[in-house]
Amino acid sequence: MEVMGITVSIALSSSRRFLDLLSAGFYVVSGYEYRDFLGDFVPFIRFNGPEGGGVFPLMGDVFLPFSGHYCVWCGVPIGEGAPLNICGDCYSSRRGIRFRLIVEGYSSFEDSSVFELESDLIYARYVVYIGVFGNKLKVGVSRFDRGGSEYGFIDRLIEQGFSSGVAFGLFDLITAQDLETDIAREFGLLTRLNFKNKLSALTSPEFSLSDLEDLAIEVLGFIGGDAQIIWFGSFDWSFPLDFDDIWSGDVLCGEVVGYRGNIVFVSDGSSILAVNLNDLVGRGIVDWEV
Numbered sequence: 694m695e696v697m698g699i700t701v702s703i704a705l706s707s708s709r710r711f712l713d714l715l716s717a718g719f720y721v722v723s724g725y726e727y728r729d730f731l732g733d734f735v736p737f738i739r740f741n742g743p744e745g746g747g748v749f750p751l752m753g754d755v756f757l758p759f760s761g762h763y764c765v766w767c768g769v770p771i772g773e774g775a776p777l778n779i780c781g782d783c784y785s786s787r788r789g790i791r792f793r794l795i796v797e798g799y800s801s802f803e804d805s806s807v808f809e810l811e812s813d814l815i816y817a818r819y820v821v822y823i824g825v826f827g828n829k830l831k832v833g834v835s836r837f838d839r840g841g842s843e844y845g846f847i848d849r850l851i852e853q854g855f856s857s858g859v860a861f862g863l864f865d866l867i868t869a870q871d872l873e874t875d876i877a878r879e880f881g882l883l884t885r886l887n888f889k890n891k892l893s894a895l896t897s898p899e900f901s902l903s904d905l906e907d908l909a910i911e912v913l914g915f916i917g918g919d920a921q922i923i924w925f926g927s928f929d930w931s932f933p934l935d936f937d938d939i940w941s942g943d944v945l946c947g948e949v950v951g952y953r954g955n956i957v958f959v960s961d962g963s964s965i966l967a968v969n970l971n972d973l974v975g976r977g978i979v980d981w982e983v
Contacts, residue, residue, distance in 0.1 A: 767783055795814075814866065818862065823905070861923065941972075
Protein backbone atom coordinates (compact mmCIF):
# COMPACT_ATOMS: atom_id res chain seq x y z
CA MET A 694 0.00 0.00 0.00
CA GLU A 695 1.50 3.31 -1.01
CA VAL A 696 1.18 6.37 1.21
CA MET A 697 0.78 9.43 -0.97
CA GLY A 698 1.52 13.01 0.08
CA ILE A 699 -1.02 15.37 -1.44
CA THR A 700 -0.99 19.16 -1.42
CA VAL A 701 -4.46 20.48 -0.61
CA SER A 702 -5.81 23.41 -2.59
CA ILE A 703 -9.35 24.73 -2.53
CA ALA A 704 -10.76 26.96 -5.23
CA LEU A 705 -13.17 29.73 -4.20
CA SER A 706 -16.56 29.53 -5.82
CA SER A 707 -18.41 32.64 -6.95
CA SER A 708 -21.33 33.81 -4.79
CA ARG A 709 -24.67 35.37 -5.65
CA ARG A 710 -25.50 38.79 -4.25
CA PHE A 711 -27.67 38.93 -1.19
CA LEU A 712 -30.30 41.40 -2.38
CA ASP A 713 -32.35 41.34 0.80
CA LEU A 714 -29.27 42.15 2.90
CA LEU A 715 -28.01 45.11 0.88
CA SER A 716 -29.55 47.73 3.11
CA ALA A 717 -28.75 45.91 6.35
CA GLY A 718 -25.10 45.33 5.46
CA PHE A 719 -25.17 41.81 6.87
CA TYR A 720 -22.92 38.97 5.84
CA VAL A 721 -23.88 35.33 6.12
CA VAL A 722 -21.60 32.41 7.02
CA SER A 723 -21.80 30.00 4.07
CA GLY A 724 -19.33 27.38 5.28
CA TYR A 725 -15.77 26.74 6.34
CA GLU A 726 -12.64 25.22 4.84
CA TYR A 727 -9.00 24.63 5.69
CA ARG A 728 -6.16 26.43 3.96
CA ASP A 729 -2.40 26.39 4.18
CA PHE A 730 -1.32 29.40 6.26
CA LEU A 731 2.43 29.79 6.86
CA GLY A 732 2.96 26.06 6.54
CA ASP A 733 0.04 24.98 8.72
CA PHE A 734 -3.58 24.24 7.87
CA VAL A 735 -6.00 26.60 9.64
CA PRO A 736 -9.78 27.00 9.41
CA PHE A 737 -11.19 29.76 7.24
CA ILE A 738 -14.79 30.98 7.43
CA ARG A 739 -16.55 31.45 4.09
CA PHE A 740 -19.17 34.20 3.85
CA ASN A 741 -21.54 35.74 1.31
CA GLY A 742 -22.78 39.29 1.38
CA PRO A 743 -23.80 42.40 -0.58
CA GLU A 744 -20.44 42.60 -2.36
CA GLY A 745 -20.17 38.88 -3.08
CA GLY A 746 -18.30 36.19 -1.19
CA GLY A 747 -15.01 35.85 0.61
CA VAL A 748 -13.10 34.12 3.41
CA PHE A 749 -11.23 35.07 6.57
CA PRO A 750 -9.02 32.93 8.85
CA LEU A 751 -10.34 31.87 12.23
CA MET A 752 -7.21 32.36 14.30
CA GLY A 753 -5.85 34.65 17.00
CA ASP A 754 -8.34 36.90 18.77
CA VAL A 755 -11.83 36.82 17.32
CA PHE A 756 -14.98 38.87 17.89
CA LEU A 757 -17.99 37.68 15.90
CA PRO A 758 -21.52 38.92 16.72
CA PHE A 759 -24.26 36.92 15.00
CA SER A 760 -27.90 37.64 14.32
CA GLY A 761 -30.63 35.58 12.66
CA HIS A 762 -30.53 32.71 10.17
CA TYR A 763 -30.39 33.17 6.41
CA CYS A 764 -30.22 31.13 3.24
CA VAL A 765 -26.53 30.67 2.47
CA TRP A 766 -27.19 31.05 -1.27
CA CYS A 767 -29.71 33.86 -1.73
CA GLY A 768 -29.76 35.48 1.72
CA VAL A 769 -33.48 35.44 2.50
CA PRO A 770 -34.33 34.94 6.18
CA ILE A 771 -35.06 31.32 7.06
CA GLY A 772 -35.92 29.49 10.25
CA GLU A 773 -33.28 27.83 12.38
CA GLY A 774 -32.77 24.25 11.25
CA ALA A 775 -33.88 24.76 7.63
CA PRO A 776 -32.78 21.82 5.46
CA LEU A 777 -29.19 22.31 4.25
CA ASN A 778 -29.36 25.95 5.46
CA ILE A 779 -31.09 27.04 2.24
CA CYS A 780 -34.56 28.44 1.57
CA GLY A 781 -37.41 26.54 -0.10
CA ASP A 782 -36.85 28.15 -3.49
CA CYS A 783 -33.14 27.30 -3.49
CA TYR A 784 -33.89 23.80 -2.19
CA SER A 785 -36.10 23.07 -5.21
CA SER A 786 -33.85 24.82 -7.75
CA ARG A 787 -31.54 22.89 -10.07
CA ARG A 788 -28.58 23.91 -7.92
CA GLY A 789 -30.48 22.64 -4.89
CA ILE A 790 -31.28 19.34 -6.58
CA ARG A 791 -27.64 18.77 -7.44
CA PHE A 792 -26.60 19.63 -3.89
CA ARG A 793 -29.23 17.28 -2.46
CA LEU A 794 -28.06 14.43 -4.68
CA ILE A 795 -24.66 14.71 -3.01
CA VAL A 796 -25.70 15.45 0.58
CA GLU A 797 -29.04 13.66 0.98
CA GLY A 798 -28.30 10.90 -1.51
CA TYR A 799 -29.88 9.68 -4.72
CA SER A 800 -32.28 7.41 -2.80
CA SER A 801 -34.06 10.49 -1.40
CA PHE A 802 -35.46 11.20 -4.89
CA GLU A 803 -38.58 9.28 -5.91
CA ASP A 804 -38.43 10.52 -9.51
CA SER A 805 -35.51 8.73 -11.18
CA SER A 806 -35.68 11.04 -14.21
CA VAL A 807 -33.54 13.48 -12.24
CA PHE A 808 -30.61 11.08 -12.66
CA GLU A 809 -30.73 11.46 -16.44
CA LEU A 810 -31.09 15.24 -16.21
CA GLU A 811 -28.06 15.45 -13.90
CA SER A 812 -26.05 12.71 -15.58
CA ASP A 813 -22.84 14.78 -15.54
CA LEU A 814 -23.03 14.82 -11.73
CA ILE A 815 -24.11 11.20 -11.41
CA TYR A 816 -21.33 9.89 -13.65
CA ALA A 817 -18.50 12.04 -12.32
CA ARG A 818 -15.73 10.33 -10.34
CA TYR A 819 -16.30 9.61 -6.64
CA VAL A 820 -14.40 7.94 -3.83
CA VAL A 821 -15.65 5.98 -0.86
CA TYR A 822 -13.56 6.89 2.18
CA ILE A 823 -13.11 5.63 5.73
CA GLY A 824 -12.05 8.30 8.21
CA VAL A 825 -10.75 7.82 11.76
CA PHE A 826 -11.70 10.10 14.66
CA GLY A 827 -10.42 8.69 17.95
CA ASN A 828 -11.92 5.23 18.26
CA LYS A 829 -14.72 5.98 15.81
CA LEU A 830 -14.66 5.15 12.11
CA LYS A 831 -16.89 6.81 9.54
CA VAL A 832 -17.53 5.77 5.95
CA GLY A 833 -18.58 8.40 3.42
CA VAL A 834 -18.55 9.54 -0.20
CA SER A 835 -16.81 12.49 -1.81
CA ARG A 836 -16.19 13.67 -5.33
CA PHE A 837 -12.64 12.79 -6.39
CA ASP A 838 -11.93 16.27 -7.75
CA ARG A 839 -13.94 18.12 -5.09
CA GLY A 840 -13.55 21.88 -5.45
CA GLY A 841 -12.07 21.43 -8.91
CA SER A 842 -8.82 20.07 -7.47
CA GLU A 843 -7.26 16.69 -8.24
CA TYR A 844 -7.49 14.61 -5.07
CA GLY A 845 -9.76 17.33 -3.72
CA PHE A 846 -11.59 14.74 -1.60
CA ILE A 847 -8.72 15.08 0.92
CA ASP A 848 -10.13 18.53 1.75
CA ARG A 849 -13.26 16.74 2.96
CA LEU A 850 -11.26 14.47 5.26
CA ILE A 851 -9.47 17.48 6.76
CA GLU A 852 -12.73 19.38 7.25
CA GLN A 853 -14.06 16.45 9.29
CA GLY A 854 -11.00 16.37 11.53
CA PHE A 855 -9.92 12.81 10.84
CA SER A 856 -6.58 11.64 12.19
CA SER A 857 -6.19 9.22 9.29
CA GLY A 858 -8.13 7.86 6.36
CA VAL A 859 -8.25 5.64 3.32
CA ALA A 860 -10.08 6.18 0.02
CA PHE A 861 -11.31 3.64 -2.51
CA GLY A 862 -12.23 4.46 -6.09
CA LEU A 863 -13.31 5.34 -8.55
CA PHE A 864 -17.12 5.06 -8.81
CA ASP A 865 -20.17 6.88 -10.12
CA LEU A 866 -22.35 8.56 -7.49
CA ILE A 867 -25.03 5.86 -7.25
CA THR A 868 -22.50 3.05 -6.91
CA ALA A 869 -20.50 5.01 -4.33
CA GLN A 870 -23.55 5.79 -2.19
CA ASP A 871 -24.70 2.15 -2.32
CA LEU A 872 -21.21 1.01 -1.30
CA GLU A 873 -21.24 3.47 1.60
CA THR A 874 -24.39 1.80 2.95
CA ASP A 875 -23.13 -1.74 2.32
CA ILE A 876 -19.71 -1.14 3.89
CA ALA A 877 -21.26 0.49 6.96
CA ARG A 878 -23.55 -2.50 7.44
CA GLU A 879 -20.89 -5.15 6.78
CA PHE A 880 -18.14 -3.66 8.96
CA GLY A 881 -20.17 -1.82 11.57
CA LEU A 882 -18.97 1.66 10.57
CA LEU A 883 -20.75 4.96 11.11
CA THR A 884 -22.22 7.01 8.25
CA ARG A 885 -22.76 10.02 10.51
CA LEU A 886 -20.41 11.43 13.15
CA ASN A 887 -21.88 14.44 14.90
CA PHE A 888 -20.27 17.16 17.01
CA LYS A 889 -20.94 15.57 20.40
CA ASN A 890 -19.70 12.17 19.17
CA LYS A 891 -16.46 13.84 18.14
CA LEU A 892 -16.08 15.66 21.45
CA SER A 893 -16.48 12.40 23.34
CA ALA A 894 -13.85 10.78 21.09
CA LEU A 895 -11.20 13.49 21.49
CA THR A 896 -9.53 11.73 24.41
CA SER A 897 -10.00 8.20 23.05
CA PRO A 898 -6.95 6.31 21.73
CA GLU A 899 -6.75 6.75 17.97
CA PHE A 900 -7.49 3.72 15.81
CA SER A 901 -4.01 2.79 14.62
CA LEU A 902 -2.70 3.12 11.07
CA SER A 903 -1.81 -0.58 10.99
CA ASP A 904 -5.35 -1.55 12.01
CA LEU A 905 -6.74 0.85 9.41
CA GLU A 906 -4.54 -0.75 6.76
CA ASP A 907 -5.83 -4.21 7.70
CA LEU A 908 -9.41 -2.95 7.54
CA ALA A 909 -8.76 -1.30 4.18
CA ILE A 910 -7.58 -4.60 2.69
CA GLU A 911 -10.72 -6.33 3.99
CA VAL A 912 -12.97 -3.61 2.60
CA LEU A 913 -11.20 -3.73 -0.76
CA GLY A 914 -11.87 -7.47 -0.95
CA PHE A 915 -15.51 -6.83 -0.03
CA ILE A 916 -15.90 -4.25 -2.81
CA GLY A 917 -14.23 -6.47 -5.41
CA GLY A 918 -14.16 -5.67 -9.12
CA ASP A 919 -11.65 -3.10 -10.33
CA ALA A 920 -11.75 -1.00 -7.16
CA GLN A 921 -8.42 0.26 -5.84
CA ILE A 922 -7.05 2.00 -2.77
CA ILE A 923 -6.17 5.39 -4.21
CA TRP A 924 -5.09 7.20 -1.04
CA PHE A 925 -3.98 6.29 2.48
CA GLY A 926 -2.62 8.84 4.94
CA SER A 927 -2.82 10.71 8.24
CA PHE A 928 -3.12 14.25 9.63
CA ASP A 929 -1.74 16.06 12.68
CA TRP A 930 -3.92 18.31 14.83
CA SER A 931 -3.18 20.82 17.59
CA PHE A 932 -5.92 21.21 20.18
CA PRO A 933 -6.41 21.25 23.98
CA LEU A 934 -7.47 17.91 25.42
CA ASP A 935 -9.69 19.56 28.02
CA PHE A 936 -12.44 22.13 27.52
CA ASP A 937 -14.98 23.64 29.90
CA ASP A 938 -18.16 24.05 27.91
CA ILE A 939 -19.76 24.07 24.46
CA TRP A 940 -20.22 27.51 22.94
CA SER A 941 -23.71 28.75 22.16
CA GLY A 942 -25.25 32.17 21.78
CA ASP A 943 -24.89 35.20 19.55
CA VAL A 944 -21.34 36.41 20.23
CA LEU A 945 -18.16 34.41 19.74
CA CYS A 946 -15.33 36.22 21.50
CA GLY A 947 -11.89 35.07 22.61
CA GLU A 948 -8.64 33.57 21.43
CA VAL A 949 -8.52 30.52 19.16
CA VAL A 950 -6.31 27.99 20.98
CA GLY A 951 -6.77 24.92 18.80
CA TYR A 952 -8.90 23.17 16.20
CA ARG A 953 -9.68 19.83 14.69
CA GLY A 954 -12.00 19.70 11.69
CA ASN A 955 -15.28 21.38 12.53
CA ILE A 956 -14.28 21.79 16.19
CA VAL A 957 -12.56 25.04 17.17
CA PHE A 958 -11.46 25.77 20.73
CA VAL A 959 -11.76 29.37 21.94
CA SER A 960 -10.50 30.72 25.27
CA ASP A 961 -12.47 33.63 26.71
CA GLY A 962 -9.90 34.22 29.46
CA SER A 963 -11.61 32.12 32.10
CA SER A 964 -12.67 28.99 30.22
CA ILE A 965 -12.12 27.08 27.00
CA LEU A 966 -15.18 26.68 24.78
CA ALA A 967 -15.66 24.08 22.05
CA VAL A 968 -17.26 25.65 18.96
CA ASN A 969 -19.02 23.68 16.24
CA LEU A 970 -18.26 25.42 12.94
CA ASN A 971 -21.29 23.74 11.37
CA ASP A 972 -23.49 25.66 13.80
CA LEU A 973 -22.21 28.95 12.35
CA VAL A 974 -23.41 28.16 8.82
CA GLY A 975 -26.41 30.31 7.93
CA ARG A 976 -25.82 32.78 10.77
CA GLY A 977 -25.75 36.47 9.91
CA ILE A 978 -22.55 38.30 10.89
CA VAL A 979 -23.37 41.75 12.20
CA ASP A 980 -19.73 42.83 12.23
CA TRP A 981 -16.39 41.23 12.96
CA GLU A 982 -12.87 41.80 14.10
CA VAL A 983 -10.27 39.11 13.54
